[in-house]
Amino acid sequence: MATRALDLGRPSPRPNLRGGAPERSPRPTAAPRPELKVVARPRVRSARQRRRLLVTMCTFISVALAFGVAASQVFVAQNQARIDHANAQLKTEQARYDDLRFQVAELESPQRIVAEAHDRLGMIEPAHVTYVAPVASNAPVAASSDDATTPTWAIVKSELATK
Amino acid sequence: MTTLVTPPDARRARGYAAAARPSQPKRARRPVVSDRAIRQYQPVAVMPSAARFATVAAVLCLVLAVVVGKLVYVQGVQHDRFEALSVGQTRHTFKLAATRGSILDRNGRDLALSINKKTIYADPTMVEDPLGAARALAPILNVDARDLQTKLTQSGRFVYLARKVDDAVAKRIADLHLVGISTTTEAARMRPANDLAANLIGQVGLDNEGLGGLEHQYEAELKGQPGSISVDADRHLNRIATGETKVQPSVAGDDLMLTIDGGLQYEAERLLGAQITATHAKGGLAVVMNTATGDVLAMANLSATKPGGPVVQSPRNTAVTDVFEPGSVNKLITMAGAIEDGSVHVDDRMLVPDHLKVGNHVFTDHDPHAPVTWGPTDIMRESSNIGTIMIAQKLGKQRLANYLQDFGFGVKTGIGFPGESAGLLRPVDRWYSTDMGSIPIGQGVSVSALQMLAAYNAVANGGKYVAPRLVRATIDGNGAEHPVAAARGRQAVSSATATAVTGMLEEVVKSGTGTLAQIPGYRVAGKTGTARKPAPGGTGYIDGAYVSSFAGFAPADHPQITAIVMLDEPTPIFGGLVAAPVFSNLARAALRGLRVPPSVNAMAVTPPSASVTQQVVRGDGDAPAGASTTSSTAVAPCCSQH
Numbered sequence: 175m176a177t178r179a180l181d182l183g184r185p186s187p188r189p190n191l192r193g194g195a196p197e198r199s200p201r202p203t204a205a206p207r208p209e210l211k212v213v214a215r216p217r218v219r220s221a222r223q224r225r226r227l228l229v230t231m232c233t234f235i236s237v238a239l240a241f242g243v244a245a246s247q248v249f250v251a252q253n254q255a256r257i258d259h260a261n262a263q264l265k266t267e268q269a270r271y272d273d274l275r276f277q278v279a280e281l282e283s284p285q286r287i288v289a290e291a292h293d294r295l296g297m298i299e300p301a302h303v304t305y306v307a308p309v310a311s312n313a314p315v316a317a318s319s320d321d322a323t324t325p326t327w328a329i330v331k332s333e334l335a336t337k
Numbered sequence: 338m339t340t341l342v343t344p345p346d347a348r349r350a351r352g353y354a355a356a357a358r359p360s361q362p363k364r365a366r367r368p369v370v371s372d373r374a375i376r377q378y379q380p381v382a383v384m385p386s387a388a389r390f391a392t393v394a395a396v397l398c399l400v401l402a403v404v405v406g407k408l409v410y411v412q413g414v415q416h417d418r419f420e421a422l423s424v425g426q427t428r429h430t431f432k433l434a435a436t437r438g439s440i441l442d443r444n445g446r447d448l449a450l451s452i453n454k455k456t457i458y459a460d461p462t463m464v465e466d467p468l469g470a471a472r473a474l475a476p477i478l479n480v481d482a483r484d485l486q487t488k489l490t491q492s493g494r495f496v497y498l499a500r501k502v503d504d505a506v507a508k509r510i511a512d513l514h515l516v517g518i519s520t521t522t523e524a525a526r527m528r529p530a531n532d533l534a535a536n537l538i539g540q541v542g543l544d545n546e547g548l549g550g551l552e553h554q555y556e557a558e559l560k561g562q563p564g565s566i567s568v569d570a571d572r573h574l575n576r577i578a579t580g581e582t583k584v585q586p587s588v589a590g591d592d593l594m595l596t597i598d599g600g601l602q603y604e605a606e607r608l609l610g611a612q613i614t615a616t617h618a619k620g621g622l623a624v625v626m627n628t629a630t631g632d633v634l635a636m637a638n639l640s641a642t643k644p645g646g647p648v649v650q651s652p653r654n655t656a657v658t659d660v661f662e663p664g665s666v667n668k669l670i671t672m673a674g675a676i677e678d679g680s681v682h683v684d685d686r687m688l689v690p691d692h693l694k695v696g697n698h699v700f701t702d703h704d705p706h707a708p709v710t711w712g713p714t715d716i717m718r719e720s721s722n723i724g725t726i727m728i729a730q731k732l733g734k735q736r737l738a739n740y741l742q743d744f745g746f747g748v749k750t751g752i753g754f755p756g757e758s759a760g761l762l763r764p765v766d767r768w769y770s771t772d773m774g775s776i777p778i779g780q781g782v783s784v785s786a787l788q789m790l791a792a793y794n795a796v797a798n799g800g801k802y803v804a805p806r807l808v809r810a811t812i813d814g815n816g817a818e819h820p821v822a823a824a825r826g827r828q829a830v831s832s833a834t835a836t837a838v839t840g841m842l843e844e845v846v847k848s849g850t851g852t853l854a855q856i857p858g859y860r861v862a863g864k865t866g867t868a869r870k871p872a873p874g875g876t877g878y879i880d881g882a883y884v885s886s887f888a889g890f891a892p893a894d895h896p897q898i899t900a901i902v903m904l905d906e907p908t909p910i911f912g913g914l915v916a917a918p919v920f921s922n923l924a925r926a927a928l929r930g931l932r933v934p935p936s937v938n939a940m941a942v943t944p945p946s947a948s949v950t951q952q953v954v955r956g957d958g959d960a961p962a963g964a965s966t967t968s969s970t971a972v973a974p975c976c977s978q979h
Contacts, residue, residue, distance in 0.1 A: 251578035258576075272452040279447035279529030284603035 427569045427580065435561030437524060437545050438590035440538055440552075442599040443632070443809055447529055449538050449552070451545065454525040455507030457498040463517030464489050470515050474498065477509050489517075500543060501525040526552075534602050535650045536638050537807070539755075550654065551593065551807065553755050558811055561590030591819075592812035596632035601625060604926045605635040608919050609902070610648040616907035616915045617644040622656045623903075623919060624790050625927050628896040630823060631794065631803035633752075633787075634927060640905075658756040660783040661903070664868025665850075665912075666888045667779030668725045670792060671732070672713055673838045674740030677830040680731040683837050686710050689724040696770030700726055700778075717841040718849035720865065722778045729777030737777065738765045743829040744792035744802065746784055751804040751824050760784040779868055786886075790901040792829075793888045796842070797862070797896035800835035801826045843893045854887055854917035856925045858935030862896075863889015863920065865913040870906070882906050887916035891924045892936040898927045 219227070280286060291297040411419050439450040457478070464470055471485035478485070478499045488496045499506075500523060507520050526541045539550015546560070547553035564587030569580025605623045613621050620640030626633050638651040653659075675681040690708045692701040702723050716724030729737055741747070747762030761783035768776070775781035784792075787805055795802040804824035811819045830838075842862035845851045850865040870882040885907050890899040900923055902916040909915060 247579050254578045254582075269453050272450075275447065276450060276452050276527055276529055279450065282446055283530035283533065284600055285531055285533065288603075288607075 427571070427577065428567055429570050429574060430565055430567040433564035433566055433585070433587040434524060434545075435563045435587040436589040437526065437541070437561065438559040438592045438812075440559075440593045440595065441812075442595055442597050442602070443634075444599065445594070446599050448534060448595070448597070448599065449526060449528050451524040451526055453522045454501035455504060455520045456500045456523045457502060457507065457510055457518065457520055459489055459496050459498055460494050460517045460519070461489050461491055461496060462494055465516055470518060473513055473515065474510065474518070477506055478502070530599060530603075532650045533599065533606065534597060534636065536652065536654045537597070537636050549755060551595070551754075554753055555593055555808065555811075559590040559593060561814075562588040564588070589814045591814070593808055594810045594812060594818070596627070596630075596634065596807055596809045597636065598634045598930060601635040601923075601927055601930055602637065605637040605923055606639060608922050608926075609637050610639050612904065612915060612919045613639055613641050613648050613907075614645055616904060616909070617641075618907035618915070619644070619905040620651055620655070621902070621904040621907075621919075622651075622786055623900065623923055624656050624786055625898055625900045625923060626790055626794055626805055628794055628797045628890060628899050629803070631791070631805045631826075632809065633805050633807050634898065635923075636807075653756065654754060656786040657750075657752065657754045658758055658785070660758050660760050660785050661884045662782065662868045662871060663779040663784055663789055664866040664884070664886070665720045665722075665779055666789060666793075666864050666866035666886055666901075667782065667784075668717060668720065668777070669796065669838065669842070669864055669888075670741055670744050670746075671725050671729045671737065671777040672717060672841065673744075673796060673830050673834055674737060675728045675732045676713070676837050677740070677834040678732055678736055680733075680736075681713055681728050683713055683840075686712050687724070687727060689716065689721055689727065691723060693723045693726055693774070695726060695774030696772075698771045698774060700774045714841045714844050717864070718844045720845075720850050725777050726774050729773060734768060734773055735765050737773075738762070738768075740830075741776075741782070743827075744795060745788050745829075746782065746792070750785075750787055750791055752787065752807055754807065757787075758785050760788055779866065783871075786901050786903055789886075789888055790899060793863075793890060793901065794899040795829045796835045796838050797890035797899045798826075798835075799832040800828055800830040802829040839893055839896075842889060846889065846893075850911075850913040851887060851889065851917050853913060854889055854920045854924075856891055856921050856928070859891050859925075859928060859933075860893035860936040861889055861891045861921075861924070862893040863887055863917070865911070865917060867910055867912045883910040885910055885912035885915050887912050887920045889920060889924075891928060892933065894936050897931055897933045898924060900924050900927070 437451045440448045442448055457474075459470075461467070467486050467489035468482075471482045471489055474480075474485055475482035480499070485498065488498060498518070510518065511520060524545055526545060528535070528538070537550055539552035539554075540548045541552050542548050547556040552559065564585045565583075566585070567581070567583040569577040569582070571577065605625060609621050609623045612618070618641065620638075622639070623635065623637045624633060625635040636654065636656055638653070638655045639648045640651045641648050672681075676683065687710065688708050689702075689711045691704070691706045692699055694700075700722055702719075702721050711719070711721065711724055713724075713728065715721075716728065732740075741762055747760055749757050749759045763772075763781075769781070772781050791802065791805055794805075803826040806821065806823060808821050810821055813819065839862050842864055843860060845865070846854050846861045846863050851861075851863050854861055854863050854865075864887070866884075866886040866888070868884050868886070869878040870884055871877070872879050884903060884905055886901065886903040888899075888901040890896040900920055902919045902923065904912075904915050904919075907915040
């Protein structure tokens with residue numbers, strides 16, 4: 175039984191159904207070969223090589239970008255944390271400054287000073303004050319001090335009358 | 338395009354793909370297909386690999402197009418909407434409160450400032466045991482546990498438990514570690530000098546808004562501009578570190594530097610409080626002003642909780658907001674106007690009786706006396722009502738009214754204090770027939786203490802009226818000081834008139850009704866006043882109720898300070914007895930503080946005691962002492978009433 179072999183992998187416009195070796199065309203007469211010489215290998219990359227290089231570079235760049243983004247995020251987060259910390263410290267110091275300012279104002283208040291003078295230092299208001307009043311001759315004259323008895327209007331008026 | 342394929346048995350053995358693939362190594366094992374098998378099968382249309390690739394690519398492109406389309410839709414067409422949705426979920430904006438400016442005295446000492454305090458709040462939905470939490474918090478916050486429990490069980494997610502508590506209290510609460518109870522920070526207004534000048538400074542509300550006094554008047558300058566901070570955070574308010582942060586910083590309010598001297602303010606309140614207690618007065622006020630600039634150096638307003646009882650800050654700044662009939666201190670205006678107008682000369686002499694009928698009313702002097710020949714200085718020194726009315730009649734009604742206005746009566750001083758009163762000065766055409774008797778001596782006209790002080794200050798300042806002011810400068814957030822421009826002064830009377838009147842006022846203190854105002858080493862000019870208090874409703878006067886006052890300046894030869902002291906219903910009633918001593922001590926403290934050297938040839942006398950209990954009272958409305966020893970409460974008023 176005759177069989178036919180079908181070469182599906184290499185379709186031929188003229189399949190050989192009879193079998194046997196195909197006829198060969200006569201070999202042309204060999205031309206004289208040119209002299210071989212060593213030439214420099216062309217540096218032109220093939221398309222495949224270029225694709226491979228492109229893919230490699232893209233991959234590398236992508237990975238680098240991904241790491242860069244991650245690193246920048248970490249950098250931003252770290253700086254944000256530092257800023258937050260600085261802000262918190264600033265608030266703390268500001269509050270401390272305000273407290274100290276308030277304490278200073280309290281310490282400077284006349285009420286506290288008088289109270290301290292009275293209560294802690296035992297100071298009292300003077301009962302009598304002597305004033306030195308200047309006169310025309312510029313000679314200091316000691317004014318009289320408070321007497322035990324309060325001067326009445328009559329006393330003051332009589333004193334004024336002598337002036 | 339079609340192609341031949343192997344029969345099913347062959348494909349069963351190899352698989353279609355392997356059979357169709359033109360693979361060289363597999364060619365050797367390629368099966369031999371029989372003719373029958375070939376004849377049994379028809380050619381089948383199969384998509385070549387390029388077409389399949391194109392199809393898959395097309396599908397992928399379609400999917401990609403859908404994705405891109407959605408992307409464009411989300412990011413482009415509906416960008417704003419989706420951005421708003423996103424922001425609404427992650428963006429949280431918080432208000433940054435502006436720090437309220439401080440209020441300083443003229444020396445830069447804090448009178449009021451804001452510091453941060455802790456506020457305790459709760460999220461009722463988070464509190465697991467409201468009763469237990471309330472019982473734990475109540476003794477620390479010093480509030481009723483049931484009130485706290487009510488707050489902790491109410492609806493909503495926020496409720497204040499206590500605002501602006503001390504740090505120690507906040508720490509005790511934090512140590513309880515109660516779930517749902519938290520603390521935050523709020524600025525609290527503090528007064529390091531306690532109640533010093535409290536009614537002048539005013540109050541702020543819980544949210545730090547000015548409610549009264551200078552806090553309210555300068556609200557715009559003090560409050561500053563609040564800012565905001567927007568951060569990206571999750572639903573638990575945990576900040577997203579890489580999220581966007583927008584900060585609109587708050588601008589702190591300006592500081593307010595007052596003209597008030599804290600030390601002198603304290604002295605004014607101390608002296609005034611002691612005298613209010615000693616005289617069993619209802620209250621009183623004292624104001625000290627820098628003569629040249631109009632700067633108010635001290636403004637004390639006190640009232641007694643009961644006669645002779647503890648003295649506290651008045652609820653308002655009565656020196657500015659309240660008016661009174663000035664009484665004899667008003668004679669300064671009448672006299673200055675008459676001298677300025679030329680109606681009266683300093684050397685003129687006139688026969689002054691002890692009573693005079695004006696309209697349908699008879700006015701009298703405080704003491705009956707035979708007609709006596711007095712000059713203007715004598716009239717001022719003796720505080721003669723009749724002599725003053727006679728001079729006013731020479732001046733005339735219209736010109737008297739003009740001079741009252743020139744000295745600032747009937748209009749606000751321009752200090753701008755909330756609730757300032759303009760006083761009451763009726764137009765001339767509405768004067769009663771008796772007004773030419775009452776107004777020259779300070780009745781039928783109402784002024785604030787500050788208005789009267791400004792009038793005296795005009796005389797002290799060579800006749801030039803300067804508006805009083807309370808704020809010296811504002812200080813911005815950078816520390817730059819911006820002085821508040823003083824109002825332009827105006828010449829109320831000439832310098833010569835002011836000098837003449839000053840001499841008269843000096844005589845009042847030297848030998849008249851105001852001797853208790855003397856300051857050892859300094860020449861003092863001033864005038865006493867004892868005025869009846871009008872009855873509510875505007876008709877008549879309250880029996881036995883007087884306002885006693887003293888207004889003056891020192892040193893008389895080169896005035897540096899002007900001051901007024903008033904006491905409300907003191908005992909005794911006379912301004913020369915109760916107000917003049919306070920003036921003396923207060924002016925002395927002011928002159929010492931300003932380092933004003935003593936006057937050459939000034940009286941070298943002992944300062945009269947401020948104690949009024951030992952004074953002997955003359956039957957004189959303004960006289961400090963005299964021969965008679967009548968009881969102060971039995972002394973008849975010097976002036977008539979409408």
